[in-house]
Amino acid sequence: MKYNLAVIEGDGIGPEIVRAAIRVLEQVAPGKFNYQQVIAGGRSIDQHGVPLTDEALATCKNSDSVLLGAVGGPKWDTLPGHLRPERALLGIRKELGLFANIRPARLYPVLKDACPLRKETADKGFDMVIVRELTGGIYYGERGRKQDSDGNTIAFDTETYNQTEIDRIAKVAFELAGKRRRKVCSIDKANVLESSRLWRERVHVVAKDYPDIELIDMLVDNAAMQLVKNPAQFDVIVTSNMFGDILSDEASQLTGSIGLLPSASLSSGRCGMYEPIHGSAPDIAGKGIANPIATIVSVAMMLRYAFDMNDEADRIEQAIEKTLQKGCRTIDILDNDTQPLGTNAITDAIIAELA
Ligand code: NAD
Numbered sequence: 001m002k003y004n005l006a007v008i009e010g011d012g013i014g015p016e017i018v019r020a021a022i023r024v025l026e027q028v029a030p031g032k033f034n035y036q037q038v039i040a041g042g043r044s045i046d047q048h049g050v051p052l053t054d055e056a057l058a059t060c061k062n063s064d065s066v067l068l069g070a071v072g073g074p075k076w077d078t079l080p081g082h083l084r085p086e087r088a089l090l091g092i093r094k095e096l097g098l099f100a101n102i103r104p105a106r107l108y109p110v111l112k113d114a115c116p117l118r119k120e121t122a123d124k125g126f127d128m129v130i131v132r133e134l135t136g137g138i139y140y141g142e143r144g145r146k147q148d149s150d151g152n153t154i155a156f157d158t159e160t161y162n163q164t165e166i167d168r169i170a171k172v173a174f175e176l177a178g179k180r181r182r183k184v185c186s187i188d189k190a191n192v193l194e195s196s197r198l199w200r201e202r203v204h205v206v207a208k209d210y211p212d213i214e215l216i217d218m219l220v221d222n223a224a225m226q227l228v229k230n231p232a233q234f235d236v237i238v239t240s241n242m243f244g245d246i247l248s249d250e251a252s253q254l255t256g257s258i259g260l261l262p263s264a265s266l267s268s269g270r271c272g273m274y275e276p277i278h279g280s281a282p283d284i285a286g287k288g289i290a291n292p293i294a295t296i297v298s299v300a301m302m303l304r305y306a307f308d309m310n311d312e313a314d315r316i317e318q319a320i321e322k323t324l325q326k327g328c329r330t331i332d333i334l335d336n337d338t339q340p341l342g343t344n345a346i347t348d349a350i351i352a353e354l355a
Helices: 014-028 042-048 054-061 087-096 109-114 119-124 163-178 194-207 220-229 241-254 293-307 310-325 343-354
Strands: 003-010 033-037 065-070 100-106 127-133 143-147 153-157 183-188 214-219 236-239 262-266 273-276
Touching (some): 003 054, 014 293, 065 293, 100 241, 100 293, 109 119, 109 310, 127 241, 163 194, 163 236, 183 220, 220 236, 220 241, 236 241, 262 293, 273 293, 293 310, 310 343
Parallel strands (some): 003 033, 065 273, 183 214, 183 236
Antiparallel strands (some): 143 153, 262 273
């Protein structure tokens, strides 16, 4: 059986890193995938005048999974909001119902010198997964501007969550924790926000179905501090759209480079979208120096979550680790005494480990 993979190379470094990841995928699962190229983002604006055509969306919807590089770049920065390349992603997330964003943040032991934390904290290492709610909360709530009676302009955004949205994301977090170290930390601002109080209530209701998983609650301001003080304490974090957006970027930086971190966006069905967490890096696009590891690990996540190909996913992760242990480095994770490898050269090294 062959799976259909919708491939959005996107803009900037997108094509370089996606092609590298597909070379690795073909090494571990040769001939298992049909690749359907989808034009979205800036390239789609140039070719079709919109960031995502109906046809492109339909291809994604009809595929078994979507692999994305990144979209956007300075060329399209001055377009109005509804025509920006990033709109393509919002459209795909909404139409595919991708409500759960899974972002692992793990410090590779061999890269602990790249961690910006104190040595004794980095030495302990960390391996956490942030589960961020992706289709609700303040990014989707009612917003607008109005004038008060004195002519003052008021702007407002609304944080709204219903219990169904909270229950389903909590379930994702507990299921994931069951396959890891069995700890969930739910992050909210329940001392101030009513939406957070419902969040906390519902997470505890869902927790009753998972008696063997430890649950703790943490306020978001404390969580921001704990991430830099003692990241090793976290296993699975579950949180709302905006808190997850901010905390996952904070966590990513602790690993040393944004070029290492993958993500998966999942729906209640099988089809998800897999992508590195970084953007299109226009400053290094076309130079052949981008780090492909985040995209390659995203492919490993896809194999594990969408296709139950755990052995293949493990092999990819082990090959990356061995490649790093041998001292192979791209420019973003360079030690002082090594020569940087380009995108293709480090991909060759990873493939050599796999072979
Ligand atoms: P960015 O993540 O593209 O780049 C930030 C910095 O990290 C840059 O210096 C870049 O060179 C470096 N970097 C990123 N990925 C790297 C890699 N794989 N290897 C080596 N270095 C890497 O963020 P930005 O500069 O803020 O955004 C650039 C564009 O990407 C913008 O148009 C933005 O809107 C878009 N963007 C897209 C996505 C997405 O498609 N999911 C996400 C974030 C940003």
